[in-house]
Amino acid sequence: MYYGRLFLPTNVEDLRAITTVAQGGLTAEPTLPERDHFYEAGYIHRFPFGLVSKFAGYYKPGNPGIDDNTVPGSAIVTSVNIAKVKVTGIETVQEIRPPGPFSAYLNVSINHAYGHGPITGGFFPADEPQGFFDLDHDQRLSALGSATYSFKRSYFGLTGIYGSGLTNGVSPADCNCSYGTGLFDFNKGIKVKPSFILNGSTGISFPFGRALVRPELYVDNILNKKYLLKGAFFSGASVGRPRMFQFRLNIAQ
Numbered sequence: 001m002y003y004g005r006l007f008l009p010t011n012v013e014d015l016r017a018i019t020t021v022a023q024g025g026l027t028a029e030p031t032l033p034e035r036d037h038f039y040e041a042g043y044i045h046r047f048p049f050g051l052v053s054k055f056a057g058y059y060k061p062g063n064p065g066i067d068d069n070t071v072p073g074s075a076i077v078t079s080v081n082i083a084k085v086k087v088t089g090i091e092t093v094q095e096i097r098p099p100g101p102f103s104a105y106l107n108v109s110i111n112h113a114y115g116h117g118p119i120t121g122g123f124f125p126a127d128e129p130q131g132f133f134d135l136d137h138d139q140r141l142s143a144l145g146s147a148t149y150s151f152k153r154s155y156f157g158l159t160g161i162y163g164s165g166l167t168n169g170v171s172p173a174d175c176n177c178s179y180g181t182g183l184f185d186f187n188k189g190i191k192v193k194p195s196f197i198l199n200g201s202t203g204i205s206f207p208f209g210r211a212l213v214r215p216e217l218y219v220d221n222i223l224n225k226k227y228l229l230k231g232a233f234f235s236g237a238s239v240g241r242p243r244m245f246q247f248r249l250n251i252a253q
Contacts, residue, residue, distance in 0.1 A: 001040070001041050002039070002040040002041070003039055004037075004038040006034070006035070006036040006037075007034070007035055007036075008034035008035075009033045010031045010032070029081075029120040029126060030121060031078075031079050031080060031081055031121030031122050034065055034066040034081075035063065035064075037060065037061055038058065039058065040058040040059075043056075049098055050096055050097045050099070051098075052093075055091075056092075058087075059086075059087070060088075061084075062082075062084070062087075063085075064083055065085025065135075066080070066081060067079070067080060067115075067136050068080070069234045079121065080119055080120065080124060082115040082116070083115070083116060083119075084116045085115040085135065086181075089111025090110055090183070091111075092107070093105075093106070094107075101149050102147070102148070102150075104145070104146065105144075106143070106144070106145045107143065109142050109143075110140060110183060110184070111138075111139075111183070112134075112140060112183050112185070113135040113137065116131070116133075117129045130171075130172075130173040131179075132172070134172075134190060134191075136230070138167065139164055139165060139191075140165075140184075140185075140187075141163070141164035142162070143161070143163075144161050144162075145160050146158065153206060154203065154204040156200075157201045157202070159199045160196060160199075161198075161199070162195070164194045165188075165192040165195070167190055167191060167230055168190055168230070169230075172189075177190065192231060193227070195229075195240065196225075197221050197225060197240065199219065199221065200218075200219045200222050201216065208251075211252060211253055212251070212252045213249070214249070215250075216247070216248045217248075218247075219244070220241060220244040220246075221244065224243040225240070227240040
């Protein structure tokens with residue numbers, strides 16, 4: 001069991017630039033730091049065959065909360081206040097390292113981050129959305145799994161990342177769809193489509209003279225899937241990265 005008090009100060013970066021592009025002649029309310037209560041309960045068990053299991057649940061009410069908003073006509077991001085914010089979640093982590101060349105890791109979480117207006121601060125006029133709404137970074141189901149096979153001086157690894165979808169930019173009041181604040185309310189009418197991305201890596205180590213050489217190759221988005229991370233809501237829309245290759249060479253004496 002754990003209880004904590006969280007204090008999140010506002011972001012003051014680019015303050016001068018923000019004031020030059022903010023809406024002229026507008027007197028906005030100041031952006032206040034976020035103050036949260038944080039409750040968490042968890043359980044960890046180590047099995048004799050190399051498996052470590054963790055289960056946890058958490059709840060974080062904030063009054064006020066903080067999220068990021070993009071100043072219109074610019075790429076500047078500034079913090080805004082949301083009058084009430086609640087984050088609830090459960091997660092599990094399973095890590096297995098049995099004797100031998102194979103190891104794996106799995107993290108699955110279900111959480112819901114939602115708020116209730118008014119929305120103030122950040123050099124913007126106060127906004128009062130109708131009812132509750134999911135926050136910009138809210139994603140109901142997230143899962144990450146990885147597996148690694150090691151053989152002598154080499155290894156090969158795969159990582160899969162699944163997301164049920166962030167906001168598509170549509171307000172619950174305008175989507176003509178059902179909306180709930182429960183942990184298992186997926187609110188699909190205001191979310192982008194789910195995505196699954198597969199990444200891979202491989203490498204080998206070998207001696208070269210008095211040095212140890214380790215070349216490695218990383219491939220992100222192996223299937224080159226085109227997907228939308230999130231729509232424009234508080235901050236701008238985000239598109240997933242295409243297939244990318246990265247080569248690293250490490251030489252240690």
